[in-house]
């Protein structure tokens with residue numbers, strides 16, 4: 261079974277990305293043939309500073325490795341090292357109705373934002389890369405005939421789009437493209453951020469994955485709570501602290517915390533427990549991350565080796581597609 265997923269290097273990752281996508285993806289390495297990559301062309305839709313993009317590519321690659329991606333088990337590469345993906349992108353765009361792209365969440369959110377800001381041009385700030393984003397993502401997935409795609413909940417619509425496009429192509433040319441499935445870890449919800457809205461870098465309510473302990477403590481201290489006194493019994497329902505704790509705790513730890521809530525506990529203590537829980541799990545990856553970034557040539561080598569393994573596979577599928585379409589002379 262082929263498993264594939266990618267992360268775009270558009271900025272530092274947060275614990276929501278780790279929980280929703282990286283941790284499940286790394287766990288799946290053992291269950292099949294995994295391909296994980298850095299989606300650098302996706303980042304270009306919004307990031308036009310070459311120095312920042314260059315650095316982010318290394319940081320996302322280091323994040324994958326620090327969180328347990330094993331390049332000996334997994335094909336680990338960079339999207340832009342596989343130019344075949346872009347050729348596929350064009351072919352697939354000829355099988356994608358524009359209306360489907362109009363309904364993609366990220367584009368719709370942009371249009372809505374323009375509406376709310378009273379902009380006359382509802383497409384203000386939308387480049388074709390952003391508009392076509394789901395087609396490029398479909399190309400990533402279909403290029404390697406992935407069966408399973410572990411992603412966070414915010415990305416599931418993109419997988420539905422990939423399924424749609426693959427089926428459309430197959431209806432014309434036969435069963436050439438593998439129709440992928442979404443993988444959502446059981447019980448995984450989108451993590452709340454410091455203010456209770458979904459954790460997102462764009463809301464500035466996130467906890468960076470490799471934050472230093474002192475800074476992480478400060479962020480956790482900012483998490484919104486109610487003003488009940490310490491001894492009052494507390495509801496776990498709708499508690500940001502409880503939800504974050506539960507995401508990283510074992511079932512036993514979660515039950516212990518639930519009991520503390522019922523009995524009454526000061527918010528300061530819950531915050532300290534949450535910090536300890538996170539720090540225990542992230543300490544090692546954080547050290548590894550820092551160490552990896554000290555010698556970027558090692559990261560670059562991993563990515564180059566991964567691309568050398570991935571590219572021939574992409575070429576085989578593309579040749580088959582070109583023949584089916586009538587392009588091979």
Ligand code: TRP
Nearest residue numbers: 264265266267268299302397400
């Ligand atoms: N869009 C994904 C994100 O922002 C990244 C991504 C690009 C991806 N291509 C992909 C994820 C293919 C899974 C499969 O997180």
